[in-house]
Structure formats: C-alpha cells, structure tokens
Amino acid sequence: xxxxxxxxxxxxxxxxxxxxxxxxxxxxxxxxxxxxxxxxxxxxxxxxxxxxxxxxxxxxxxxxxxxxxxxxxxxxxxxxxxxxxxxxxxxxxxxxxxxxxxxxxxxxxxxxxxxxxxxxxxxxxxxxxxxxxxxxxxxxxxxxxxxxxxxxxxxxxxxxxxxxxxxxxxxxxxxxxxxxxxxxxxxxxxxxxxxxxxxxxxxxxxxxxxxxxxxxxxxxxxxxx
Amino acid sequence: xxxxxxxxxxxxxxxxxxxxxxxxxxxxxxxxxxxxxxxxxxxxxxxxxxxxxxxxxxxxxxxxxxxxxxxxxxxxxxxxxxxxxxxxxxxxxxxxxxxxxxxxxxxxxxxxxxxxxxxxxxxxxxxxxxxxxxxxxxxxxxxxxxxxxxxxxxxxxxxxxxxxxxxxxxxxxxxxxxxxxxxxxxxxxxxxxxxxxxxxxxxxxxxxxxxxxxxxxxxxxxxxx
DNA sequence: TAGATTGTTAATCGATTAACAATC
DNA sequence: TAGATTGTTAATCGATTAACAATC
Numbered sequence: 001x002x003x004x005x006x007x008x009x010x011x012x013x014x015x016x017x018x019x020x021x022x023x024x025x026x027x028x029x030x031x032x033x034x035x036x037x038x039x040x041x042x043x044x045x046x047x048x049x050x051x052x053x054x055x056x057x058x059x060x061x062x063x064x065x066x067x068x069x070x071x072x073x074x075x076x077x078x079x080x081x082x083x084x085x086x087x088x089x090x091x092x093x094x095x096x097x098x099x100x101x102x103x104x105x106x107x108x109x110x111x112x113x114x115x116x117x118x119x120x121x122x123x124x125x126x127x128x129x130x131x132x133x134x135x136x137x138x139x140x141x142x143x144x145x146x147x148x149x150x151x152x153x154x155x156x157x158x159x160x161x162x163x164x165x166x167x168x169x170x171x172x173x174x175x176x177x178x179x180x181x182x183x184x185x186x187x188x189x190x191x192x193x194x195x196x197x198x199x200x201x202x203x204x205x206x207x208x209x210x211x212x213x214x215x216x217x218x219x220x221x222x223x224x225x
Numbered sequence: 226x227x228x229x230x231x232x233x234x235x236x237x238x239x240x241x242x243x244x245x246x247x248x249x250x251x252x253x254x255x256x257x258x259x260x261x262x263x264x265x266x267x268x269x270x271x272x273x274x275x276x277x278x279x280x281x282x283x284x285x286x287x288x289x290x291x292x293x294x295x296x297x298x299x300x301x302x303x304x305x306x307x308x309x310x311x312x313x314x315x316x317x318x319x320x321x322x323x324x325x326x327x328x329x330x331x332x333x334x335x336x337x338x339x340x341x342x343x344x345x346x347x348x349x350x351x352x353x354x355x356x357x358x359x360x361x362x363x364x365x366x367x368x369x370x371x372x373x374x375x376x377x378x379x380x381x382x383x384x385x386x387x388x389x390x391x392x393x394x395x396x397x398x399x400x401x402x403x404x405x406x407x408x409x410x411x412x413x414x415x416x417x418x419x420x421x422x423x424x425x426x427x428x429x430x431x432x433x434x435x436x437x438x439x440x441x442x443x444x445x446x447x448x449x450x
Numbered sequence: 451t452a453g454a455t456t457g458t459t460a461a462t463c464g465a466t467t468a469a470c471a472a473t474c
Numbered sequence: 475t476a477g478a479t480t481g482t483t484a485a486t487c488g489a490t491t492a493a494c495a496a497t498c
Binding site: 014019020022023024026027085086087088090092100101102104105106108109111112115117155156179180182186187188196198200201202203204205206207208209210211212213214215 | 239244245247248249251252310311312313315317325326327329330331333334336337340342380381404405407411412413421423425426427428429430431432433434435436437438439440
C-alpha cells in the first residue's frame with residue numbers, strides 16, 4: 001500500500017476535469033474546518049456541494065486514500081492534503097506584467113498573498129508609470145523583466161497586457177525561465193508545453209453568460225466553469 | 226430544411242462544453258475576417274485553432290448548417306452568426322456591484338462596451354465612495370440597486386464584492402429581477418435555476434495553475450479553461 | 451463531371467455514476 | 475460484532491473523433 005500511495009501522490013495523467021474541482025473541494029473543506037467540523041462523509045459533502053458522493057470519492061482516490069472506511073474523512077487532514085496538492089504549502093513568487101486597471105486590481109487583492117502567492121514585481125511599458133508604486137511595488141520598465149525573473153526566483157507571471165503585445169512578451173517570459181503564466185490577455189499563447197498556462201478570458205466568460213441569457217436553460221447553475 | 230434549421234437555432238440541450246467553445250471560434254473568425262480571409266474550411270480552422278476539424282463541424286452543426294459542401298464556411302457570415310448566437314447583436318445593460326479594485330478595473334475595460342455590454346451603474350456599500358466617479362459612472366449606495374435595476378432595464382449584474390456579503394446581495398439582485406450574474410466573489414451562489422450565473426473564481430484558477438506547476442504535464446497547454 | 455468539403459451517422463474514448471466488497 | 479463508509483470495479487452516459495454519404 002505504501003508504494004501505491006506514494007506513486008499515486010505524484011501520479012501523472014490526472015485529468016484536468018479532476019484538477020479543476022480541487023480548489024472547490026478546498027474551499028468547502030475550509031468552511032467546514034472554520035465551523036469546527038471534524039469529520040465529513042462523501043455523502044455529507046455531496047449534499048453541501050451538490051456533486052455526487054461517488055464523484056467525490058473517485059476524485060480523492062486519484063491521489064491516494066485520504067479517508068477511513070466506516071468513518072469518512074477528517075476535515076482538517078483532507079483540507080491540508082488538498083492544499084498540499086494545490087501547492088499551497090509552498091510560497092510562489094509572481095510578477096505582474098501590465099500595470100493597467102486589471103494588473104493593479106490583482107496586485108491589491110489580498111487573498112492571493114494569504115495563500116502564499118507573493119507579488120514581487122510589476123512591469124509596464126508606459127514610462128510615465130515607472131517609479132510609481134502600486135501597493136508596495138514600484139512599477140518597472142519591461143526591459144528589466146528577464147533579469148528580474150532570474151534574480152528573484154519568479155515562478156509565475158501574471159499577464160495583464162493587451163493582446164497585441166501578449167505573444168511577444170510571453171516569449172520573453174519563457175526565455176527568462178518562467179514556469180507558469182496566468183494569462184488575462186484575450187489571446188491564446190503559443191509557448192512550449194512544459195510552461196503551464198492558465199487562461200482567464202474574461203470576454204469569453206461574459207459572452208458565455210450572454211449566450212445563456214438568450215437560450216433556454218441547459219443545466220443547473222451551480223458549479224461548472 | 227427551413228423548419229429544421231429554425232428549430233435548431235433555438236435548440237435546447239446544447240452542452241456547456243460546446244457553448245464554452247463558441248467565444249473562441251468567434252475570436253479566431255474575427256481575426257480571419259480582419260485579415261480579409263473570405264472562406265475557411267474546417268480543416269484550415271482546425272490547423273489554426275488546434276482542435277479537430279471534426280469537432281468544429283460537430284459544434285457548428287448544433288446550430289444549423291452554416292457551411293457549404295465542397296466550399297467550406299464563409300468567414301464573415303459564420304462570424305456574424307456565432308456573434309448572434311452569443312447575443313452580441315443585442316445591447317446588454319450591466320451594473321457593477323462592488324466598486325473595489327476589480328469592479329473599477331472591469332468598469333474601465335473598454336472591450337466589453339465594444340461588444341455591446343454597457344455599464345449603466347456602479348454600487349458600493351462604502352459611503353465615502355458615493356458620489357465619486359468611476360469612468361463616467363457615479364458610485365451609488367447599495368440601497369438603490371433594486372430600483373435601479375427595474376428602472377434601467379438591467380440584464381446583468383457584475384458581482385465584485387467579498388464573499389461574505391455575496392449571498393445576500395445576490396438574493397437582492399434576484400428579487401429585483403436580474404437575468405444573469407457574472408460572479409467574481411469567491412463563493413458559489415445559490416439562486417434559482419432560471420437566473421444565469423457565470424463564475425470567475427480567480428483564486429480557483431490560480432490554484433489550478435499552481436497544481437500544474439508541481440505535477441507533471443497532463444495535456445497540452447493550449448485551449449482548456 | 452470531378453474534386454472538395456460539409457453534415458451526419460457510427461465508433462471510440464473518457465468521465466461520471468452506480469454498485470459492492472473491503473475494512474475501519 | 476454490526477454498522478457505516480470508503481476504495482474500487484463495473485456500468486452508464488456523454489463528448490470527441492473517425493468515417494463516409496450527401497451535395498455544392
């Protein structure tokens with residue numbers, strides 16, 4: 001069992017469908033924990049989260065045996081384990097590329113810092129912004145990105161620039177050794193497979209909402225995305 | 226053929242998987258259009274978008290016959306039709322609830338207006354903000370939301386408030402007759418089925434990225450969401 | 451007409467749900 | 475031990491891909 005569990009822990013081939021659900025489990029378990037709940041069964045969680053108990057058990061079992069038969073799951077333990085899977089036990093160092101409204105908003109959003117996502121630098125091509133401060137960060141010129149990534153051990157770049165420059169800037173980031181890009185530009189990046197990309201296409205999201213207003217209901221309104 | 230096409234046009238039961246892909250088709254077709262491309266085959270689009278030609282034809286056929294056998298699809302026509310499906314031929318009236326950093330950023334983002342999503346009001350519970358302007362919009366107190374929705378024919382509420390107040394505010398919105406909520410609060414709303422909800426859970430998105438940094442590659446880095 | 455490419459049916463693949471044996 | 479609930483296998487469902495007949 002040890003071997004098996006160990007191998008499952010860093011198993012490959014877990015579908016993005018499952019991974020997408022982990023933060024939601026994490027969120028609900030955090031609530032239960034804050035309420036002082038000690039244990040939860042897949043059925044109880046199923047009722048709260050409106051997904052099947054079967055799916056919960058399947059999802060969790062992708063990563064090893066987190067529960068105890070006849071008892072259920074220990075909330076605190078499961079919460080911590082899922083947090084670990086999500087990399088929340090480690091600190092991440094981020095830069096924001098694009099100091100426009102969205103870049104500023106993200107820089108000021110405290111909840112990311114709370115989870116270990118630390119903003120270390122912010123860049124913009126507009127010289128008028130250079131030297132100004134957003135939160136505690138001085139806006140730097142784009143030319144300094146590569147050096148900054150290398151010197152400050154930056155994992156993640158948050159891309160909040162217009163789509164016109166997104167592709168070339170993404171290339172710069174990749175060449176500087178970035179591990180992941182959180183992409184808010186309205187374009188699909190074209191970078192090597194091993195660099196992780198998570199797209200937040202706000203326009204797409206709004207258009208989807210617009211579609212659903214006009215058409216008849218298709219599914220529930222919970223979960224998804 | 227007329228009857229069939231007509232019925233397909235407002236067909237129910239089109240999966241959210243398909244609907245989620247429509248904005249991306251729209252985006253690529255817009256680019257082709259801007260480049261002056263007149264026609265495109267599913268195979269050509271497949272090469273550009275990195276999805277199978279089969280999927281493209283299947284997806285489009287959910288909504289009726291947009292193409293011509295032996296020829297392909299007329300770019301401009303298909304672009305317009307998908308835009309129509311996405312409700313972009315109509316104007317939408319939105320309010321922003323929560324005038325914090327994110328609310329301000331969204332208010333200032335021009336691309337939504339360009340697509341017919343018009344911001345008509347912005348609300349916040351902080352009295353110090355009341356009467357100040359964000360873009361061309363005066364910040365109003367929360368108490369005025371319901372009246373404003375009814376008077377100004379508001380379709381969509383953009384929810385950019387902390388999760389603590391999100392549930393109760395969402396209820397207010399529903400009672401005032403809102404059709405859809407674009408939810409940026411870090412919580413799942415619990416409102417009637419017929420009200421459309423599109424969640425943008427930024428924290429979830431960042432956690433997913435974090436997961437993928439630590440684990441091995443699972444899939445390509447293109448597309449998804 | 452011959453060639454190209456759609457629309458659509460059939461086959462495959464993957465994800466979700468159900469069922470139940472293992473076990474706490 | 476009996477009861478509860480997981481972990482896991484098997485069944486189902488849905489989405490994607492392949493194949494090809496229809497037709498421009």
